[in-house]
Amino acid sequence: MSFLRNYLNKIKPNFEEGGKLHSLRSVFDGFETFLYVPNTTSKSGTNIHDAIDSKRIMSMVVIALLPALLFGMYNIGYQNYAAAHQTGTLLEMFAYGFLVMLPKLLVSYVVGLGIEFAWAQWKGEEIQEGYLVSGIIIPMILPVGCPLWCIAIAVAFAVIFGKEIFGGTGMNIFNVALLARAFLFFSYPTKMSGDSVWVATDSIFGLGNTLPDAFTCATPLGQMAQGSAPSASLFDSIVGLIPGSIGETSVIAIAIGAVILLWTGIASWKTMLSVFLGGGVMAAIFQATGQTPVEWYEHIVLGGFCFGAVFMATDPVTSARTETGKWIYGILIGALAVIIRVMNPGYPEGMMLAILFGNMMAPAIDFYVVEANISKRMKRAKK
Amino acid sequence: MTKFVRLSRGLDINLAGKAEKTKRVLMPGEVFALTPSSFEGVKPKVMVKEGDRVKAGDVLFINKDYPEVGFSSPVSGEVCLVERGDRRKLLSVRVKADANQEFVDFGVKNVKEMTGDDVEKSLLEAGLFGYINQLPYAVSTNPQTKPKAIFVSALRDMPLAGDFEFELEGQEKDFQTGLTALSKMAKTYLGVGDKQNISAADVEVVTFKGKCPAGNVGVQVNHIDPVNKGEVVWTVDPTAVIFFGRLFNSGRVDLRRTVALAGSEVTSPCYADMLVGQDIETLVAGAYRGDNVRIIMGNPLTGKPVEKTADTGAASYSRFLGAHTSEVTIIPEGNDADELAGWIMPRLKQFSVSRSYFSWLLGKNREYRLDARVKGGERHMIMSGEYDKVFPMDIYAEYLIKAIIAGDIDKQEQLGIYEVSPEDFALAEFVDSSKLELQHIVRQGLDILRKENS
Numbered sequence: 001m002s003f004l005r006n007y008l009n010k011i012k013p014n015f016e017e018g019g020k021l022h023s024l025r026s027v028f029d030g031f032e033t034f035l036y037v038p039n040t041t042s043k044s045g046t047n048i049h050d051a052i053d054s055k056r057i058m059s060m061v062v063i064a065l066l067p068a069l070l071f072g073m074y075n076i077g078y079q080n081y082a083a084a085h086q087t088g089t090l091l092e093m094f095a096y097g098f099l100v101m102l103p104k105l106l107v108s109y110v111v112g113l114g115i116e117f118a119w120a121q122w123k124g125e126e127i128q129e130g131y132l133v134s135g136i137i138i139p140m141i142l143p144v145g146c147p148l149w150c151i152a153i154a155v156a157f158a159v160i161f162g163k164e165i166f167g168g169t170g171m172n173i174f175n176v177a178l179l180a181r182a183f184l185f186f187s188y189p190t191k192m193s194g195d196s197v198w199v200a201t202d203s204i205f206g207l208g209n210t211l212p213d214a215f216t217c218a219t220p221l222g223q224m225a226q227g228s229a230p231s232a233s234l235f236d237s238i239v240g241l242i243p244g245s246i247g248e249t250s251v252i253a254i255a256i257g258a259v260i261l262l263w264t265g266i267a268s269w270k271t272m273l274s275v276f277l278g279g280g281v282m283a284a285i286f287q288a289t290g291q292t293p294v295e296w297y298e299h300i301v302l303g304g305f306c307f308g309a310v311f312m313a314t315d316p317v318t319s320a321r322t323e324t325g326k327w328i329y330g331i332l333i334g335a336l337a338v339i340i341r342v343m344n345p346g347y348p349e350g351m352m353l354a355i356l357f358g359n360m361m362a363p364a365i366d367f368y369v370v371e372a373n374i375s376k377r378m379k380r381a382k383k
Numbered sequence: 384m385t386k387f388v389r390l391s392r393g394l395d396i397n398l399a400g401k402a403e404k405t406k407r408v409l410m411p412g413e414v415f416a417l418t419p420s421s422f423e424g425v426k427p428k429v430m431v432k433e434g435d436r437v438k439a440g441d442v443l444f445i446n447k448d449y450p451e452v453g454f455s456s457p458v459s460g461e462v463c464l465v466e467r468g469d470r471r472k473l474l475s476v477r478v479k480a481d482a483n484q485e486f487v488d489f490g491v492k493n494v495k496e497m498t499g500d501d502v503e504k505s506l507l508e509a510g511l512f513g514y515i516n517q518l519p520y521a522v523s524t525n526p527q528t529k530p531k532a533i534f535v536s537a538l539r540d541m542p543l544a545g546d547f548e549f550e551l552e553g554q555e556k557d558f559q560t561g562l563t564a565l566s567k568m569a570k571t572y573l574g575v576g577d578k579q580n581i582s583a584a585d586v587e588v589v590t591f592k593g594k595c596p597a598g599n600v601g602v603q604v605n606h607i608d609p610v611n612k613g614e615v616v617w618t619v620d621p622t623a624v625i626f627f628g629r630l631f632n633s634g635r636v637d638l639r640r641t642v643a644l645a646g647s648e649v650t651s652p653c654y655a656d657m658l659v660g661q662d663i664e665t666l667v668a669g670a671y672r673g674d675n676v677r678i679i680m681g682n683p684l685t686g687k688p689v690e691k692t693a694d695t696g697a698a699s700y701s702r703f704l705g706a707h708t709s710e711v712t713i714i715p716e717g718n719d720a721d722e723l724a725g726w727i728m729p730r731l732k733q734f735s736v737s738r739s740y741f742s743w744l745l746g747k748n749r750e751y752r753l754d755a756r757v758k759g760g761e762r763h764m765i766m767s768g769e770y771d772k773v774f775p776m777d778i779y780a781e782y783l784i785k786a787i788i789a790g791d792i793d794k795q796e797q798l799g800i801y802e803v804s805p806e807d808f809a810l811a812e813f814v815d816s817s818k819l820e821l822q823h824i825v826r827q828g829l830d831i832l833r834k835e836n837s
Contacts, residue, residue: 005721033760037725039718041755045812047683047823048396048542049712051733051740052816053759055726057766126760170763170817264739268768320769321781369395370782374797381611 008032020021024119030127042081044073054169058129060264064257065136065311071253072246073097076144077208079199079243083217084209096208100200101246104139107148111155112138119164130169130176130317131159137177137311140247141352142184145197150188154180175357177319178352185352193348195222198243219244221303221341224294225348229301237301248307258310267314270326276300278334283342299338308351309334322369330364333358342368387577388606390593392775394736396542398683399750402643402652402710404549408626415458415660416466417443421705422454422513424522425471426831435462440487440636442510443476449525454706455510457660459485466700472559478660486635494560494631499568506564509630511665511797514623514706518610520833521804530569532608535562537621538576538591538598541682541809545643545709547621548579549654557628562586564627565619574603589628593775601804605776610801620707622731642666643710646683647752648676661704663689663711670712677755679703680714684809685822686712688755717754725758733758736772736814762817773810776778778802779810784821787828792835795828805829 014021015028032038033055042049077093088096110129120127129315138155158180163172185192195216203210220230220242232242240250248254261267283296299305313319313333333354340350347353417817419427426447428788431437431816442453456478464477489509494502504613506512515533517524524530537547551558565571565747566585576678577592590608593595600618610616619627622640629637638659645652648671655666668680679686680701686708690699704711734742734751778799786794805822812821 002439002721034726035724037720037722037756037758038760039720040757041677041716041718042757045820046754046809047677047679047686047688047755047757048813049756049817049818050737051725051730051735051758052737052814053725053818054762054765055759056737056739057816059726097629128762130765168763170765266738266739266766280661316767319767321556322779323768323771344797366782370798371778373777373779376777377611378799380609381613 008035023121026127027123028119030120033126048174054129057223058132060260060266061133061311062136064260064266064281065140065247066308067141067256068247068250068311069101069136070094071240071246071250072140073101075240075242075249076100076200076224076246078241079144079217080201080208080211083199083211083215086209092207093229094147096200096204099207100144101139103148104142104151104246105136105149108138108363109135109153111152112159114166115156115159125168129168130163134158134176134180137247138180141181141245141307143192143197146184146191148334150184150191151180153289154184157183172317173363174356175312175315178312178356178359181352182283182356193365210282216304217243219303219348221348221353224302224343225345229293230298234298234301237298240304245304245307248304251301251306254306254310261310261314267310268316268319268326270323271314271319271330272309274330275313275334277336278331278336279305279309282335282336283339286338286342294342300347303341303349304351307338308337308355312351312355313358318362320362320369322366325362325365325369329358329362329380332361332365386587386589386594386607388589388603389593390591390597390602390606390775392772393594393596394773394814395594395747396734396753396813397539397747397750398542398649398714399647399752400645400649400652400713402545402645402654404546405653407644407653407655408656409657409661409665409819411480411658413656414463414477414479414662415456415460416477416662416700416703417454417456417660418475418700418705419444419454419473419701420700421707422446422523423516424520424656424830425454425513426451427454428463429473429476431462431465431476433462433465437462437478438485438487439638440489440509443478444473445524446513446525447526447642451507452513452523452525453507453510454513455487455636457636457658475703486637488823489630489632489634489636492631494564494567497567498565502564502567506603506627507628509636511623511626511636514626514836516618516620518604518616518618518804519801520829521601521613521827523835524615524617528615528617530615532606533565533569533571533617533619534574534600534607535565535586535619535621535624536574536598536600536603537581538574538579539709540595540598541578541643541684541708542595543643543712544598544682545641545645545654547709548581550622550641551581551625554625554628557625557632558621559583559585559628560631561624561626561628564631565624569617572603572607574598574600574607574742584731589650596773596807596810597775599804599807601802601807602775605778609777609799612796612801614801620709623707635828640709642704642708644670644709644713646671646679646713647714647750648673648713655706659704659706663702663704666711667713673715675716675719676713676727677716679714680708681712682710683712683714683753684813685806686710706724715754717756720754720756737772737816757818758785759816759818764817764819766816769814769816770808770811773814774807776802776807780808784819784824787824790831792832795805795832800828800832810836 076097162179338353
C-alpha cells in the first residue's frame with residue numbers, strides 16, 4: 001500500500017497553508033487520518049499513548065449497530081410482503097429493505113457529514129467522528145415512511161443546533177440523533193406517527209409490492225395506546241418482525257449490539273442495566289396497581305425501549321459522567337419512558353422524550369454527585 | 384505493625400526492555416551540567432561566573448524567590464558555561480570536572496542529636512534543600528513552609544522505572560540516616576510496595592499494594608493524610624534521602640545515583656551509577672539500535688524527551704541527568720510508521736486498555752514495544768470514566784481537569800487540586816481516547832494557582 005502513502009504525501013502540500021487547495025484542508029486531513037493512523041508524536045506529557053482513539057470508538061459503535069440495521073432492512077421487506085399478503089424469499093425481502101434504506105443512509109451521511117466537514121473547515125479544526133454514529137442511527141429510529149427530505153432537514157437541524165453551536169462532538173447537551181427525531185416528531189407529526197408510516201408502500205426495481213394509498217398498520221405500542229391488545233405475539237416482538245421504527249424492532253439484533261458495546265467497554269453497563277431496571281420496575285408497579293394491563297416485559301421488548309437503552313442512553317457525551325450518576329440517570333430514563341407510555345395517551349412511545357429529559361438532567365445529577373465529594377473534602381479541611 | 388493500603392484502580396503497562404539488575408561502569412565524562420528545569424517551580428539566579436572554580440557542594444544557582452535555597456555543584460572544576468535561552472532564561476550551569484575531585488567539607492554530624500532546625504540548616508547550607516518537593520503545587524519547596532508531614536515513596540512503579548530496592552543495596556545506612564534526619568523536621572512516612580523488602584526506623588512505613596500509580600507519592604499522600612487547603616506536605620525522592628544521609632555521614636555533597644537504562648530500543652538494558660548532571664551520552668552512546676528513537680529523561684509516562692545534539696556539536700542542556708531522574712528510557716519515535724486504517728484493523732502489536740483491541744487476550748506477560756505516536760487526534764472529552772479507572776485517588780479527575788481548563792479556581796480548590804501533581808495524571812493521559820495533554824493542563828493550572836495564592 002505504499003503507493004497510496006506516497007500519493008498522499010505528494011498531494012499533501014496542496015492542502016497546507018499557502019497551498020491551492022488549502023480550503024479543503026480539513027477534508028484531506030479527515031481522509032488521511034481515516035486511511036492511516038496519524039504519525040504525529042507527542043510533544044509534551046506522556047511519551048506513549050494507548051492505541052484507542054475516537055475513530056476506533058465510533059467504528060465499534062457502528063459495528064454494534066449493524067445487526068440491528070441489517071435486521072431492520074429485512075423487516076422492511078417482511079412487513080411490505082406481509083401487508084400485501086405476498087410471499088417473498090428472504091433475499092427478496094432483504095434486498096427490498098436494502099433499497100429502501102440505502103437512500104436514507106446516503107441522505108443522512110451526505111447532509112450530516114457535509115455540514116461537519118464545512119464546519120470543521122470554517123473553524124480550522126479536525127473533522128470529528130461523532131456523526132459517523134449519529135448518521136447511521138438517525139434513519140434507524142425513523143419510521144420507514146418518513147420521506148428523504150424530512151431526514152435531510154432533521155439532520156441539518158440536529159447537527160447545527162444540537163451539536164455544532166455547542167462546540168462539536170463532546171460538547172452537545174442532547175443526543176444528536178434523538179434531537180433529529182424529536183424535531184421531526186413535533187414538526188411533521190404525520191410523517192412520524194399514526195398508522196400509515198410504518199410499512200414501505202412502493203415497489204422498487206420490481207422488488208416489493210405497491211400497497212394501496214389508504215393502507216394503514218399500527219405498531220403494537222400504538223394499538224396499546226388505543227386500549228386494544230397488541231396483535232403481534234411476544235415471540236415476533238423479540239425477533240423483531242413487527243412494524244416500528246426501522247432499527248428498533250428486533251430485541252435479538254439489539255442484544256448482539258449490546259454485547260459488542262459492553263464487551264469493548266464503550267457503553268457503560270451501569271447506564272444500560274439501570275435503564276432496564278427503571279423501566280421494568282416502573283412497568284411492574286403500573287401493572288400491579290391496575291393502571292395498565294401490559295406486562296412489564298412487553299414494555300421492554302416493544303417500541304424503542306431496547307434500542308434507546310442500548311444505543312442512545314449510553315451515549316457518553318450526553319449521559320451522566322460520574323459512576324454514581326449513571327445509575328440515577330439510567331433509572332430516571334427507564335422509569336420516565338414507561339410513565340409517558342402509560343400516563344399520556346397522546347404519546348404511545350416515551351423513550352425519545354425520556355432520554356432527552358435524561359440528557360437535560362444529566363449535568364444536574366453529576367453536579368450533586370461531585371458536590372458530595374466536595375463537601376467531604378471541605379469537612380475534612382475543617383476538622 | 385505497618386499500615387497496609389490496597390489500591391484497586393490503576394494500570395501496569397508492560398513495556399519491553401526492562402533493566403537487568405546488573406550495573407555497567409561508565410566513563411564519567413568531562414562536562415557536567417546542573418539544570419534548573421529539573422527543580423520544578425524554581426526561578427534560578429546564577430551565583431557563579433564562567434571561569435570560576437567550584438568544589439562539589441558549592442552553590443551554582445539559587446532560587447530567586449527564596450535566596451536561602453541554593454543548588455550545589457555535583458563536581459569540582461571550572462565553570463565552563465552559563466547557558467541561557469530565550470529572554471535570558473537560565474538553562475544550565477556547566478562545570479568542567481577536575482581529574483581529582485574536591486569536596487566542600489560540611490562536617491560529619493550525628494543526626495540523632497540534631498533538631499529539625501539543625502537538619503534544615505544543614506540541608507540549606509549544603510545546597511540540597513531544594514531536592515525536597517512539596518504539595519500543593521508539586522514544586523521544589525522553601526524553608527518558609529511548615530510541613531504537616533513528609534512523604535517518601537520507595538516504590539517506583541511507572542513503566543520501565545528504575546528499581547529503588549536495587550539502588551538501595553549498599554546504601555542502607557545513608558538511607559536510614561536521611562530518613563532519621565527528615566523525621567526530625569516533621570512526621571515522616573515511607574511508602575513501600577508490597578513486594579519490596581525495605582525496612583526503616585524513625586518513620587512510619589506504609590505498604591501499598593496495587594497497580595501503577597500506587598508508587599506515586601501524591602497517591603500515597605492522598606491515602607495516608609490528604610492535603611487540605613492551607614496545609615503543606617513535603618515529598619522527597621528516595622534517592623534524595625540517600626543524598627541527605629551521605630551529607631550527614633560523610634560531610635560531603637555526593638550526588639551519585641543509580642540510573643536504569645531501559646526501553647525496547649536499548650540493546651542490553653541495565654543499571655549504571657551516575658552523578659546528577661552527568662552527560663547521558665556516557666550512558667546511551669552505542670547502547671541502542673536504530674536512529675529514529677526517542678531518548679527520554681525519565682520513564683515514558685512522565686519523562687521529557689531529550690533534544691538531539693545541536694548542529695554546532697554542543698550538547699543540549701536536556702542531555703544532562705536531571706536531579707530527580709532515576710531512569711533513562713529509549714523508545715522508537717514512530718513518526719515513520721504507516722499503519723493503515725487504524726480504526727478497524729486488529730493492530731495486535733498495539734497496547735490498549737480498551738477491549739476494542741486485543742491486548743486483553745494476549746496475556747499480561749506480553750511485552751509491548753510502544754512508540755511515541757499520539758495515535759489519534761485531540762478531541763473534546765467524549766468517553767466518561769476513563770480517567771477514574773487509572774486514578775486511584777478520591778478525586779473526580781475529569782471534573783478537576785475541566786475546572787482547570789475553565790480557569791475556575793474556586794472549583795479547582797473544592798475538587799482537590801492541592802492534592803495532585805502532574806505525574807498523577809500520566810496514566811490518565813495515556814489511556815485518554817480524546818488525547819488531551821493532561822499533565823500539561825495540570826501543570827499550567829498549578830502554576831496559575833500558585834501565582835494567585837502567593
